[in-house]
Structures are given as C-alpha cells and as structure tokens.
Amino acid sequence: MSQMLLQKILAKGFPTQRDEQWKYTNINHIALKAFILAGRDKALPCLYDEHIISENHIIFINGYIEKISLPAEVTYTTILKNSPETENPNLSADIFENLNQHFFQDGLSIYITQSLNKSLQILYISTESNWIQPRNQIILAEHCEAVIIESFFGTTSSVTNIVTEIETKSNSKLSYFKIQQENPAAFHIGKTNILAHKNSVVKTFTFSTGGLLARSDINIKLAGEGAAADLYGLYISKNRTHLDHHTVIEHDATQTKSRELYHGILMDQSRAVFNGKVIVHPHAAQTEAEQQNHNLLLSSEAEIDTKPELEIYCDDVKCTHGATIGQLDEKALFYLRTRGLDEDSAKKLLINAFANKILSYITNENLREMLKEKVGHLC
DSSP: OOHHHHHHHHHTOOOOTTSGGGTTOOOHHHHTSOOOBOOOOOOOHHHHGGGOOOSEEEEEETTEEEEEEOOTTEEEEEOOOOOTTOSSOOOOSOHHHHHHHHHOSOEEEEEEOSOOSSOEEEEEEEOSSSEEOOEEEEEEOTTOEEEEEEEEEESSOOEEEEEEEEEEOTTOEEEEEEEEEOOTTOEEEEEEEEEEOTTOEEEEEEEEOOSSEEEEEEEEEEOSTTOEEEEEEEEEEOTTOEEEEEEEEEEOSTTOEEEEEEEEEEOTTOEEEEEEEEEEOTTOTTEEEEEEEEEEEOSTTOEEEEEEEEEEOOSSEEEEEEEEEEOOOHHHHHHHHHTTOOHHHHHHHHHHHHHHHHHTTOOOHHHHHHHHHHHHHHO
16 A cells, blocks of 8 residues: 555545535544555355345455356456556545545456346445445446346444446446445445436435445436436434435436435434435436435434435426425324224334335335335334
C-alpha cells in the first residue's frame, strides 16, 4: 500500500454532517477507525454455504475472491489494480470511492453474453474487524436478461466499502437485488452505479436490516431513449441501527421512465434516512418519474429523515414525489381485535402487510418468500 497516496486521499477528509449528502448521518466511528485492509482468510464452507441461494455464484471473503461458479454465458476477468506509486491520482470528491478505487482488494469485470435462466449471486462475507473493499464491474450484452443478487453478511465490526458498476446495453433487462444483513456491530458503505442504454429496463430492490451504520447509494443514469428504471426498497431498523439510503436517477434521454417506492420500518431507538433525487436534463423530453417514500414508526424514540427531491430542467415531463411518516392505524388494530386477534398478532399482521407492499414486486418466488420469512423474524 502506498502510504503517500493514502495520505493524499485521507487528507481530503471524511464527510461531516455539514455536507448536505451526509447531513443526517454521523460517520465519526468510521473516520476514527484506522485504515487497515482485512487479510485473506480461507473460510470454511460452512460459513457461507447457508447463504448461497443460487448455483451461479461468486463468493468474496474479507474482500478477496474465494470461489467462482459461473455458467458459460458469463465471462470474467480480474480488475487490474491502479499503480500504488501514482503521485497525482485523479481523486473524486467522494473519499470512500477514492479508497475503494485505489485500494480495493479483489474485483471482477463480468460480462453477461446471453440471458441467464438462473440468478447470479455475489456473496460478501466479512470475518475481520478491518476495512473490506471489493470492486466489481458488470455488463449486460444487448437483448440480455439477468437477475443479479449482491448479499452481505458478517461476523465482526468490519467496515465494508464496496463499489459496483453496472452497464445495461440496449434492449437488455436487469433485475438487481441488494440484500444487506451485516453484523449488528459492522459498518457498511455501498455504492451501485448503473448506466442504462436505449430501451433497457432496470429494476432494483434493496433489502437492508444489518449493520450499526449502513449507507447504500444507488445511482442510475437513463442514458438511452426509452430506458426505464423501477427502484424498490425495504429497510428495517431496530435497537440503535442507523440505515441511510440515497438514490439518484438521472433522466438523460427522451421518453425515459422511472418509478421509485421505498418503505421503512423503524423500531426501538433506531434511525433511518431516505434521500431520493430525480434529475431531468433539458433534452430529456417526455420523461415520466414517480417517487414515494413511506415510513412506519413503531417506537416514539425511532426517527426518520426523509427527503424526496426533483430537479427538472425540461417542460415536457410528468413528475411526482411524496413521503409519509406514521404509526400503526389504531382503527385497523381495533378492527382486527374485534375479529379475535390479540394485540401482538394484530400489530404483526399490519406490519407484514406494510412490508409486503414492497415484497410483492419481487417476481422471483423463492427470493420473495425468503425475504418475507426474514421480515417475520425481524418484526
């Protein structure tokens, strides 16, 4: 590791709550943690076997590639690392992206040449209390259809700092899932950038429950005419968990469409943040964009900061956004009680119904039922 380069990156400083993008999230615990990369750990299969949900999978342990099991339709190469002696690196404003770009441990450049009959899962396991930094690039060829699942689990208070770059060529269809279930003492910083070309369709689903502090960014650029994106998210926070979700959808071509729907369930003294931004560029005529964020607070001490945003630089558009925050409906609870349910069962039924409004958009039945079961255990 080049100490000179690391010092240049760290000198830019970690974001504080004075930065608009981090206004509601304090990352002092991460900033004070020494930047030490986790080492290779030959994990026992029993550590990750229970988390594998597809026969097409890639497994990372502490940021290093452990296992690759891919069909013939998927080709890959390892990502070459930047020279550690770079004296004048091209640094962005995002310190986490800089650290990942210049000091990632392992990464793959994946090319999906034909439609996949089964999902492709990328599983990340952390077993050390240090920094874990994988980096992957994924390209879907024209007219391809694929389901990609990134799932995160851990056993320690690690810092996972991951960047995933995805490009969908024209007329391709991507269903992307991010399942974040880090250790309750862990930190997670994840960025997914998606570039969508002409007539491609992107659907993303984020399921977030883990980590002491977890930040997930999804940035989608609809760069081709007729491109479309649907974003769905469900976050469930309890105890003192802090879950932060930021999304940016750029409409950068004509006749593009986007729909965004995120639900949050907050318990105990937990906190969540939702910031969704839709940007419509001047030449993106006939854009349609809809954005909604709804939150259910199950404790008087839980807190949500929600901020849906629209930046529109074109007149020929249809754009809406909104957000709600509330508690369980007392009238609905009373009705269920009159039908013979006890209070706990009635509350659980309403909570599951709130979560299922999001889960119902998952067309993969096995994955949908798996996440429903997880929601049942958490709530």
